[in-house]
Amino acid sequence: MQLTTNDHPVDQAPERFGELEPANDLLSDPRALRAAMDEQGYLFFRALLAEDTVLAARHEVLLKYAILGEVDDRGSVDEAIAGDRRAVPVANLRAFSDSVRNGAAYMAVTDAPEVLAVHEALLGGDVRSFDMRWPRFVRPGEGCGFHCDGPYMNRGTSRIFSSWIPLGRVDRHEGALMLLENSHRSERLHQGYLRADADRDGLQWLDADPVVVQEQYGSRWLSTDFRPGDVLCFGMHMLHGALDNRSTTGRCRLSSDSRYQRVDEPADPRWNGADFEGHGGSRVFYPGLGQWNNDDFQDEWKDVDEFGRLLLRSEPT
Numbered sequence: 001m002q003l004t005t006n007d008h009p010v011d012q013a014p015e016r017f018g019e020l021e022p023a024n025d026l027l028s029d030p031r032a033l034r035a036a037m038d039e040q041g042y043l044f045f046r047a048l049l050a051e052d053t054v055l056a057a058r059h060e061v062l063l064k065y066a067i068l069g070e071v072d073d074r075g076s077v078d079e080a081i082a083g084d085r086r087a088v089p090v091a092n093l094r095a096f097s098d099s100v101r102n103g104a105a106y107m108a109v110t111d112a113p114e115v116l117a118v119h120e121a122l123l124g125g126d127v128r129s130f131d132m133r134w135p136r137f138v139r140p141g142e143g144c145g146f147h148c149d150g151p152y153m154n155r156g157t158s159r160i161f162s163s164w165i166p167l168g169r170v171d172r173h174e175g176a177l178m179l180l181e182n183s184h185r186s187e188r189l190h191q192g193y194l195r196a197d198a199d200r201d202g203l204q205w206l207d208a209d210p211v212v213v214q215e216q217y218g219s220r221w222l223s224t225d226f227r228p229g230d231v232l233c234f235g236m237h238m239l240h241g242a243l244d245n246r247s248t249t250g251r252c253r254l255s256s257d258s259r260y261q262r263v264d265e266p267a268d269p270r271w272n273g274a275d276f277e278g279h280g281g282s283r284v285f286y287p288g289l290g291q292w293n294n295d296d297f298q299d300e301w302k303d304v305d306e307f308g309r310l311l312l313r314s315e316p317t
């Protein structure tokens with residue numbers, strides 16, 4: 001199938017598009033993990049987590065989405081087939097988002113000992129996950145723009161890693177994450193984009209065309225067909241985005257991204273603390289344009305009223 005991102009075709013020729021290389025054989029060697037992270041800017045692990053742990057999180061999250069009508073529960077909610085979203089405009093999305101992010105089964109994935117151990121090896125000490133976690137429900141037709149995480153996470157320490165974790169099977173044509181090989185070394189990114197603060201500087205996604213972006217900042221796009229238990233860890237300078245979800249069966253993509261830093265370093269107040277600020281204002285993390293015409297902060301954040309209900313910019317389409 002022709003893969004797309006941001007509605008643009010991805011060139012799948014071998015010199016333009018490749019597979020993520022698993023690093024499971026380095027797991028018992030912290031020094032080798034650090035060297036591999038320095039060299040390639042990412043570490044990809046197959047089956048790092050027990051499949052049952054991940055599928056329990058998937059079930060927990062999808063049941064909550066089913067309450068909003070986002071998932072069709074006439075079959076198994078675990079199939080994640082898109083629903084009619086009927087309840088989204090009337091629901092308290094602030095409470096919904098809190099509930100998903102703080103679910104016990106979901107947190108058992110983001111804070112799994114196996115995930116923390118990889119970050120401890122990378123950071124050389126005790127680590128913590130950010131208080132904010134980013135569970136993503138990506139409907140057919142949706143994806144994610146190109147960016148690096150640094151400018152969004154850099155107000156505490158710069159020594160942070162992200163882990164992207166599929167909550168279930170995510171085949172490449174159903175919205176898998178992709179990284180731009182060698183982009184973590186891009187001088188152009190280091191001289192400009194990576195010096196920004198996403199909120200202060202009102203950062204937007206980089207160019208939507210994957211061919212333009214790869215010519216400017218790196219070499220091949222890398223992705224794979226992800227399986228439950230896989231974990232993709234990468235640094236703040238790695239340019240990434242997502243393939244569009246082109247499911248032909250209405251299947252939504254469920255994944256999580258979370259950040260990790262050492263416990264003894266300052267934390268970014270946007271994402272840490274009892275009442276973290278996020279991107280300011282009265283907004284909730286609810287990715288996707290849906291039919292709500294509300295594309296605040298790169299489609300991911302939605303303005304809500306005092307009852308946590310969506311503030312629509314125009315009538316739903």
Ligand SMILES: O=C(O)CCC(=O)C(=O)O
Binds near residue numbers: 162177240
């Ligand atoms: O899952 C996605 O679509 C985007 C995730 C992402 O940008 C990240 O992990 O930093």
